[in-house]
Amino acid sequence: MPELPEVETICQGLRAALVGRQVAYAEVLRSESIAYPKPAAFSSCLTGHHILGVKRRGKYLLFELDHGATLVVHLGMSGRLLLKQKSNGIGVHLRVRILLDDRSELHFEDVRVFGRLWYIPKGKMCEEIILGLSKLGLEPLEHFTGQDLKAGFVGRRQAIKPALLDQRVVAGLGNIYADEALFKAKIHPTIGVDDLSYADWQRLAYAIKDVLMISINQGGSTLRDYTNAQGVNGSYQHYAWVYGRVNEPCRVCRCPIERIRLSGRSCHFCPSCQPWSKRKMLKTGSK
């Protein structure tokens, strides 16, 4: 599942390979993968553009094109962007194929078809077309403090774990790194956002930055589908504190890691390092 570290890793790899390249042709193999404009228009609009830069915002990848246009990609659950020297047949999950002027190809593969691509023409802002992008909150790797984090949840009473998945507050966190950051900050995932102390928010902001930076240095996490643009797996999963480690001993206290269901998502934590405490807990759908 590509979250901020995985998208950042892909972004860095693609920037090195794609800046200066020209799109020779774009082929859409699955129309649902194109969010804007219509698939046929997407192909014709993209053709001929030079790629000037590659950036990341939250979990979105933005390819800056010449003549003021932008190609935006969200990988969703299982999307991958792979650089190929030439396509050896069409893979089952290949959704969009972009041929470049040096005969290399950029393949968008996506098993579960939750990923989307947008072509934003000159004169339009990405935020006009992509609602999710317009609402994105703080970039945790930029200036980002406990105060900022606390301010993002003012007036809310949700449990902290599902709250952290809200991209309108923190851009780029997903299920893996939300669990990891809460462990590192020693905060139980079901504690309400209105019940965290200032010290909690400070520890959490620091923990979010820390787990994201460590994962970027490991090339992200590979749990099932993810690889970088060169097809190489990430390795953060080998160092994860709690995510994907249900019933395994905590790396700090040896207490078995637990998994509950919270707002429809799996949630991993150490019941000893992240104690319930005396503070108010929110009702959860845990089983």
Next chain:
DNA sequence: ACTAGGTCCTGGTTGC
């Protein structure tokens, strides 16, 4: 305004 839960989608896993 906020929150929980359903939906999309497919391949892997589990259970009978």
Next chain:
DNA sequence: TGCAACCAGGACCTAG
């Protein structure tokens, strides 16, 4: 062995 049911989850939508 084979089939059906279930599970994973990011973003969006709807209902309460």
